Amino acid sequence: MSKFLKPAALLAALAVGVTAAHAGGKFGLGREATKDEVAAWDIDIRPDGTGLPDGKGNVSDGEEIFAERCAVCHGDFGEGVDRWPVLAGGHGTLSSDRPVKTIGSYWPYLSTVYDYINRAMPFGEAQSLTPDEVYAITAYLLYMNDVVTDDEFELSKENFTEIRLPNEENFFEDPRPDTATLRDGDPCMSNCKDKVEITMRAHVLDVTPDSEDDEAAAGSID
Amino acid sequence: MTKTDDTLRAPSRRGFLKSGIAVGGALAAAPLAGRAMASEGDPAILEKKDWNQYLGDGVDARPYGHPSEFEAHVVRRNVGWLTADPVSSVNFTPLHELDGIITPNGLCFERHHAGIAEVDPAEHRLMINGLVDRELVFTMQDLMRFPRENRVYFLECAANSGMEWRGAQLNGCQFTHGMIHNVMYTGVPLKYLLEEAGLKTNAKWLLPEGADAAGMTRSVPLQKALDDCLVAFRMNGEALRPEQGYPVRLVVPGWEGNMWVKWLRRIEVGDEPWHHREETSKYTDLMANGKARRFTWEMDVKSVITNPSPQAPILHDKGFTVLTGLAWSGRGTISRVDVSIDGGRNWRPARIDGPSLGKSAHRFYYEFDWDGSPLLLQSRAVDSQGIVQPTKDALRAVRGTNSIYHNNGIQTWHVKSGGEVENVEVS
Numbered sequence: 036m037s038k039f040l041k042p043a044a045l046l047a048a049l050a051v052g053v054t055a056a057h058a059g060g061k062f063g064l065g066r067e068a069t070k071d072e073v074a075a076w077d078i079d080i081r082p083d084g085t086g087l088p089d090g091k092g093n094v095s096d097g098e099e100i101f102a103e104r105c106a107v108c109h110g111d112f113g114e115g116v117d118r119w120p121v122l123a124g125g126h127g128t129l130s131s132d133r134p135v136k137t138i139g140s141y142w143p144y145l146s147t148v149y150d151y152i153n154r155a156m157p158f159g160e161a162q163s164l165t166p167d168e169v170y171a172i173t174a175y176l177l178y179m180n181d182v183v184t185d186d187e188f189e190l191s192k193e194n195f196t197e198i199r200l201p202n203e204e205n206f207f208e209d210p211r212p213d214t215a216t217l218r219d220g221d222p223c224m225s226n227c228k229d230k231v232e233i234t235m236r237a238h239v240l241d242v243t244p245d246s247e248d249d250e251a252a253a254g255s256i257d
Numbered sequence: 258m259t260k261t262d263d264t265l266r267a268p269s270r271r272g273f274l275k276s277g278i279a280v281g282g283a284l285a286a287a288p289l290a291g292r293a294m295a296s297e298g299d300p301a302i303l304e305k306k307d308w309n310q311y312l313g314d315g316v317d318a319r320p321y322g323h324p325s326e327f328e329a330h331v332v333r334r335n336v337g338w339l340t341a342d343p344v345s346s347v348n349f350t351p352l353h354e355l356d357g358i359i360t361p362n363g364l365c366f367e368r369h370h371a372g373i374a375e376v377d378p379a380e381h382r383l384m385i386n387g388l389v390d391r392e393l394v395f396t397m398q399d400l401m402r403f404p405r406e407n408r409v410y411f412l413e414c415a416a417n418s419g420m421e422w423r424g425a426q427l428n429g430c431q432f433t434h435g436m437i438h439n440v441m442y443t444g445v446p447l448k449y450l451l452e453e454a455g456l457k458t459n460a461k462w463l464l465p466e467g468a469d470a471a472g473m474t475r476s477v478p479l480q481k482a483l484d485d486c487l488v489a490f491r492m493n494g495e496a497l498r499p500e501q502g503y504p505v506r507l508v509v510p511g512w513e514g515n516m517w518v519k520w521l522r523r524i525e526v527g528d529e530p531w532h533h534r535e536e537t538s539k540y541t542d543l544m545a546n547g548k549a550r551r552f553t554w555e556m557d558v559k560s561v562i563t564n565p566s567p568q569a570p571i572l573h574d575k576g577f578t579v580l581t582g583l584a585w586s587g588r589g590t591i592s593r594v595d596v597s598i599d600g601g602r603n604w605r606p607a608r609i610d611g612p613s614l615g616k617s618a619h620r621f622y623y624e625f626d627w628d629g630s631p632l633l634l635q636s637r638a639v640d641s642q643g644i645v646q647p648t649k650d651a652l653r654a655v656r657g658t659n660s661i662y663h664n665n666g667i668q669t670w671h672v673k674s675g676g677e678v679e680n681v682e683v684s
Contacts, residue, residue: 060453064402065385065393072394073386076523079464079474081531108341118341130547134659136538141549144532151534154472155371158345161470206541209553211663213655217643222595224604230684231600231633233671237425237567237680 091191092171139180344372349435365438370471378504387526390455415513418664428567439618444489468522476530511587511616545657556587559665560638571676575629586640600633
């Protein structure tokens with residue numbers, strides 16, 4: 036054992052009982068992960084249900100957990116408090132001036148709901164929910180979004196992939212470039228327009244930080 | 258910074274400079290203490306300054322150096338109303354205060370979803386699991402024993418300029434274009450780590466994951482990883498800053514910043530994409546008809562004039578004027594930048610100076626004799642793929658105004674006769 040190994044690294048090495056480099060790779064660096072280590076970190080879920088843990092939860096349990104752990108930011112019905120994200124509603128708004136993107140109106144896959152809540156929520160207390168709790172909250176959010184209408188509905192690993200979200204079909208692959216390239220001709224260099232007029236000023240809608248009128252305006256960063 | 262910060266307020270800064278000159282002139286004319294005769298000229302020359310006479314700090318005073326106190330206004334800034342909470346928010350690079358192509362580490366804009374994770378490198382691991390022959394764990398020391406590469410790349414948030422889809426909103430290129438930085442990374446080609454684990458033949462996608470409380474994940478096609486992704490631990494020579502993913506982050510050259518997972522702790526290898534939250538709810542581009550583009554990874558050709566701009570007005574009278582800006586493309590190098598001073602009626606080629614590297618920022622200049630009349634400044638970049646930076650109206654014609662992401666439209670700055678600059682849109 037190298038005398039340069041820090042105590043923490045030494046403990047970590049001892050804990051897993053492996054100190055030797057693995058065989059097989061070109062550089063012989065790193066070591067093989069244990070099954071428990073992979074299980075501890077590999078929590079991701081895919082649309083086909085890959086990664087879902089055993090468990091189940093129903094709408095009414097979900098409502099209770101949601102009220103306790105989520106509603107302070109997202110509202111009792113997922114309507115969003117202040118500027119915290121809205122989780123329900125928004126149907127029929129996607130082609131309007133103010134689209135409301137929610138699990139019900141926008142998200143293509145239910146697996147994303149499970150995966151995200153399980154990995155990142157509640158905000159500031161991530162990865163503190165049990166699988167049954169995440170199933171129950173997910174069932175409640177399906178109910179709040181009218182994807183299921185039965186308030187006794189129970190979501191489980193077994194019936195999970197039977198549920199489809201309504202907007203799944205409305206995503207398509209990136210078609211860019213969708214604006215001009217040099218194949219459309221060289222860009223114009225002179226007399227490109229007859230006249231130029233100012234059509235809009237940021238001044239009019241001055242939302243620049245530190246300006247007098249620091250009001251929320253249209254637009255969002257994500 | 259507060260409302261009294263005059264660098265944000267063009268007229269007051271201009272006024273301040275003018276009054277400074279006036280005071281200087283008065284002093285120069287007045288008899289100077291200890292002198293028999295009044296000298297004529299600039300007090301910056303005629304008067305001795307403290308720093309001309311007295312000793313300064315020694316080498317032990319500033320073990321990690323900081324910018325001059327006179328540069329205190331050069332900082333990242335945020336826009337409070339954009340998000341619900343500063344720990345899941347963004348601040349902006351002060352592009353108008355920088356030159357060349359490299360962004361200093363402390364000024365690189367920040368976007369994180371659960372605050373800055375403060376990771377102890379001794380307790381950080383990178384795991385590779387899934388469709389590999391050997392699921393591996395690397396310590397930071399392991400990573401640093403792989404062959405390294407140094408590459409300069411820009412990182413742009415896909416939502417950069419996203420507030421401007423409906424029209425001119427924010428007065429300052431820091432806010433309209435500041436979700437970008439350009440840094441030299443030192444890191445290990447991701448390919449080496451994947452080869453070390455041994456890819457199964459059905460491997461097609463990767464899921465990098467962060468160690469922060471957002472557990473950030475994105476699906477990355479394997480082809481991109483084998484092409485040019487880096488697992489980086491240094492930026493501009495020094496260790497990554499905590500807000501940029503210390504001790505290790507993914508570098509996904511030319512692709513949207515959200516994919517450059519910070520505090521990288523795991524890479525899963527799979528055969529299908531995961532469709533996680535950041536590639537469904539977010540980072541999909543909603544079109545006018547209600548349908549949405551997904552997996553819009555590349556950052557398209559874009560440029561912006563950084564000086565003059567609303568936070569950096571012209572402070573001199575008419576005469577020789579240096580205009581400068583940045584151009585970049587996630588699809589290659591910048592082959593040319595044109596500048597217009599009349600709102601896009603006539604264009605002149607700008608001069609690109611400094612390194613021209615693929616998927617890195619390019620610095621351009623256009624020097625001209627300003628006659629003191631109002632200007633409508635624009636820049637238009639063309640990349641090595643031949644893609645031309647579009648006008649905002651051309652973008653809206655194809656995409657509508659709801660897409661939030663990937664706004665690479667041509668920016669217009671209106672320079673008034675007094676040198677003040679505002680963000681406008683033109684016909």
